[in-house]
Amino acid sequence: MEISRAPLRRLGVAAALVCSAALLAGCSGSSSSHSSSSSTKDGSTTAQAAVPMAAADLQSDYLKVIRDVLPSVVQIQASSDLGSGVVYDDQGHIVTNAHVVGHEKTFKVTTANSEDELRATLVYAYPDQDLAVIKLDKVPDGLKAASFGDSAKVEVGQIVLAMGSPLGLSSSVTQGIVSATGRTVSEGPSGGAIGATIANMVQTSAAINPGNSGGALVDLAGKVIGIPTLAATDPNFGGGPAPGIGFAIPASMVKTIAGQIIKDGKVTDSGRAALGITGRTVVDDDYRAAGVAVVEVKKRGAADKAGIRAGDVLTGLGDTDITTVTTLAEALAAEKPGDKAKVTYTRDGVEKKVDVTLGEQ
Template identity: 75%
Template structure:
């Protein structure tokens, strides 16, 4: 399974084998009557919760027109900063932004983009009075089964809301390397069953406390099914990472501390004798980087990081996504057909 970005210019995809089934319960006597009477009240309470969350958060979700694509964004502060995905802004530097009411089209400029985490910050040229910043929650507290709402502009339909649950946490996911995609490998993503479609990218994944816990970014794809959308399998960048990146961009104009581990190499996937991916060839070991300090050279082929087999650039990126700068790592590589191992200290991306 792969994933695709979800700006409006690109379709997200279908995963084979998804099954849905209903469940029912039966009863008799007074206990059955009590259940029947309680259900409408519970449904009304939940509906009221949904409507309150939408009323609170939706004014902070905007539509972003980046010339060749449409995406979504979330108002980050009352100064007009809006956080979105790097693949939404692409190479553009100026944007048209439409608020949730749809009554006012604003202009904005890029502050900075950080493709490695698929995040970007833009700033409204003239923030309107009463601009409401969203409240960002603690994504580390997100739990499987938690009810969430996804807000954005799927297929250009601004101010759309879908509902689902947190399906999993801690996912490491790589974007497909298609045109317009950053190809980023992102750790600790929140998986959700809330529908995420093209145009939802950069919007808000919100809990019932009206807190943004993630930025919807990717939808699952299955190449065997023609790359069409996979209902109920979407991924959001956790709010903890969003805040880390956005705060640095707003303060310094760029990301100064990524918190992401790196070997300090430029590499490419190589094939074995069976024409299957067999490792990552080092094209360059950057001077002063962890790999160079450990004696790894251009031409070496990395096959393991710790106990994890490395067959492609993507598998190396996904393994590194679970590490931190300063961590110690054992690297297995081949040189001249002979296997070697070395211990090194991971650097920072």
């Protein structure tokens, strides 16, 4: 399955709320003469009464989270793109996706509580992690910063809400669950550039549509647990949307990167492992991807120190076969700077192996 940024698909919310409430209430949709339940004064059973009570409790939770968090989610308008952002602090810093800001420096921002357009300026974009921070030129009264959660506590099955501006519809909310954690996902190419490879992403069934990028994935405690970034596409259906599969950058990474950008104006410690090369995918005689040719080696980088040279073809990192630039990026995403990894490569048709101490991207 391939991953891209913008499959178009709408999702109804109200019906999903009712279904989720019924599931939490333990409603099976069937009955038996042997089932036990007690009667209330009005003749209804406690089992029957529990369903609307559970539905009301869940709806109350949803409404509270939306009231608490939605004011912290903004719409970001660039000259040719539209996305979402999350208010990071009371100084007017807003975190969003790097692909939302693109190469632009100034933006129009609309908050959930006002239709007035505010002006914002780019602080720094970090495409390797698809994150960026912009700052409002003037902070409006009542601007509310979001509260970010602990990604390590995110669990599969947890109910989540995605908030943003899909298709330009500001302050929209969809719902779903966390369907997986720890995903390593590569973005599709954009503008001729290879997309970022991002580790430890949160997979969710909440709808992520164009314009949701950079918004908030929120748990029922009102904590932002991720920044919605990608939606899956199914190549078997012409690249159309793969329903119910979206990905969000975990809150821990968001806080790490945004905190550095706000403090230092750039990313000073990415935590991402690197070989220190520029490479391109090469194919074999049958035109199948067969490795990554080293085009350039960064001086005093990890590959340079290990003796890897331009012209070598990388075919393995640890136990992972390397066939493309993307598989190399995904293998490196599972490592940390300072880790030792065995790199397999060919030089002049001869296979070689070397231990490399990985650097930082």
